[in-house]
Amino acid sequence: xxxxxxxxLLRQIGTLPTSGARAAEIYSMNHQTFLAVxxxxxxxxxxxxxxxxxxxxxxxxxxxxxxxxxxxxxxLSVPGGEDAEFFTINGAHYxxxxxxxxxxxxxxxxxxxxxxxxxxxxxxxxxxxxGFLAKQFRHFSIGSRHFLGLxxxxxxxxxxxxxxxxxxxxxxxxxxxxxxxxxxxPWGYNWRHFTIEGQHFLAxxxxxEASRILRWDGKRFELFQTLEGKTGRAxxxxxxxxxxxxxxxxxAGDTTVLQWNGQAFEHFQTLGGPGGREFAALTRDNSHYLxxxxxxxxxxxxxxxxxxxxxxxxxxxxxxxxxxxxTFGATDAAFFSDQGxxxxxxxxxxxxxxxxxxxxxxxxxxG
Numbered sequence: 617x618x619x620x621x622x623x624x625l626l627r628q629i630g631t632l633p634t635s636g637a638r639a640a641e642i643y644s645m646n647h648q649t650f651l652a653v654x655x656x657x658x659x660x661x662x663x664x665x666x667x668x669x670x671x672x673x674x675x676x677x678x679x680x681x682x683x684x685x686x687x688x689x690x691x692l693s694v695p696g697g698e699d700a701e702f703f704t705i706n707g708a709h710y711x712x713x714x715x716x717x718x719x720x721x722x723x724x725x726x727x728x729x730x731x732x733x734x735x736x737x738x739x740x741x742x743x744x745x746x747g748f749l750a751k752q753f754r755h756f757s758i759g760s761r762h763f764l765g766l767x768x769x770x771x772x773x774x775x776x777x778x779x780x781x782x783x784x785x786x787x788x789x790x791x792x793x794x795x796x797x798x799x800x801x802p803w804g805y806n807w808r809h810f811t812i813e814g815q816h817f818l819a820x821x822x823x824x825e826a827s828r829i830l831r832w833d834g835k836r837f838e839l840f841q842t843l844e845g846k847t848g849r850a851x852x853x854x855x856x857x858x859x860x861x862x863x864x865x866x867x868a869g870d871t872t873v874l875q876w877n878g879q880a881f882e883h884f885q886t887l888g889g890p891g892g893r894e895f896a897a898l899t900r901d902n903s904h905y906l907x908x909x910x911x912x913x914x915x916x917x918x919x920x921x922x923x924x925x926x927x928x929x930x931x932x933x934x935x936x937x938x939x940x941x942x943t944f945g946a947t948d949a950a951f952f953s954d955q956g957x958x959x960x961x962x963x964x965x966x967x968x969x970x971x972x973x974x975x976x977x978x979x980x981x982x983g
Contacts, residue, residue: 625927625939626903626960626979630685635659636670636972637963639752640950643702645709645734649681649952650689653963654697654713657972662721665970667916668944671720672696676713678739682953686961686978692732692739696723704753705762705788709734710742712764714755725770731793742794745841748781751983755808757833758816762788763796768802771824773981783820785837801825804922808851812860812876819862821848827864829881841880845869849911852895856904856930863906865892871908873935885934891923896949898981900958904930905962905983911945921945921966929983944974951981958983 636656643650655677657670658915676694679686692711695718701710711732717723728744751767764786769777772956784802786793802825810817817840827848830837854861860876861884871892872907875879891912897904906928913917925946929940945966951958958981964974 623981625981626941627978627982628977629959630978631975632677632686632961632978633675633678634965634974634976636965637976638947638965639699640948640961640963640976641700641702641711642950642952642961643711649775649923649954650959651679651681651686651950652702652713653670653679653976654694654700654974655676656698656716656965657698659972663701665767667912667919667921667966667970670972672717672723673719676700681952683954690738692730694730695727701753701754701755701764703762710755711739712755714747714750714753714766716749716751725775726777727770728779729753731768732773745786745793746780747778749775751763751805753814754807754809756818756962759879763794765807765809765818765820767801767806767821769801769803771802778877783822784962785818805848806850808853808862810853810860810862819864821849821850821864823847823849823867825892827866843874843881845873849892850894851905852897852903854897854906854930857932863887863897863908864894865895865908867892867911887935887937888926893946894948896951898951898958898983900983903983906930906935907949909949909962910943911914911947912945912966919945919966919970921970922968925962927983941979944968 623980664983675691678690681690694713696716699714702799705930729750731743732739733742749770754765783799785797787796801822808819808820821827827843829841831840847866848866853864855888862874871887873885875884891910894909896907908926910923925943927937944964948963960979963976
């Protein structure tokens with residue numbers, strides 16, 4: 617068994633001046649490392665604090681790594697920014713961005729989410745995908761075919777969908793992305809694609825219905841397994857000691873780890889209680905680490921945003937919590953490496969008094 621470590625695993629080396637930061641997308645292009653951070657909202661003066669308030673006519677920040685820190689490189693108009701996903705098709709680079717809403721209140725959740733393409737000098741508009749409160753894009757490929765999962769929807773009073781409202785899967789047709797399949801989930805959050813013994817699976821997290829695992833049948837994704845619990849937020853796939861595991865976060869329930877038993881996933885371990893939002897996984901020097909990002913506890917009307925997020929380490933039998941660090945309405949985390957060192961970016965979205973102007977953090981990972 618692995619003893620609980622007292623060694624500090626993270627050393628903060630910098631901050632990022634973000635506002636309602638919702639995702640950390642690390643990507644490499646032209647031998648340089650970049651970080652895209654979509655932002656949900658800016659603070660509005662003389663208005664009550666609310667995690668779903670603010671000014672959502674926002675820009676997405678793009679930072680460039682200079683070897684020691686991230687410096688701002690450019691900005692893209694991504695209103696109500698929730699996610700960014702970098703991918704490459706036939707040598708062309710794309711950046712898919714998910715937008716939840718626009719405006720300063722009342723808000724318009726029926727807006728397009730923009731896919732940008734790199735033109736050699738800058739990101740230019742390539743395609744807009746209509747949606748209703750978009751949450752996440754996820755790119756994956758099966759053979760030569762390219763797909764985008766788009767998580768959509770919300771079921772709250774007063775929000776009326778005029779755009780497509782259900783999460784969907786798009787496929788590249790050679791010139792753009794077109795609809796392949798619509799899911800039943802009414803409040804989508806997240807996707808994770810993975811393979812087991814040549815079979816392709818797609819995990820889908822939904823807030824109001826059970827999250828599920830889909831399996832590719834050669835033409836479309838069909839239901840493979842329904843997961844227990846609601847308020848699904850995110851997944852992470854890990855391979856440890858020859859076993860395939862799936863971490864699953866729920867905002868109002870437990871964060872758990874499921875393990876593949878040869879035919880389906882079954883409960884393996886509970887990592888923590890409410891608040892789970894995202895993960896980042898790392899294997900280094902035969903050690904496996906799992907970062908668990910916690911967002912809020914309580915209701916959106918009275919959220920507790922100053923929480924503790926965790927780093928777990930695999931001890932050969934189970935995951936042990938070996939490090940804790942402060943986060944503030946944390947939404948995402950991403951590892952990257954440079955010159956023999958490993959770094960972790962953590963996006964924070966809300967101050968303790970529920971304002972949006974909260975720095976995100978850059979750490980050196982010392983494990």
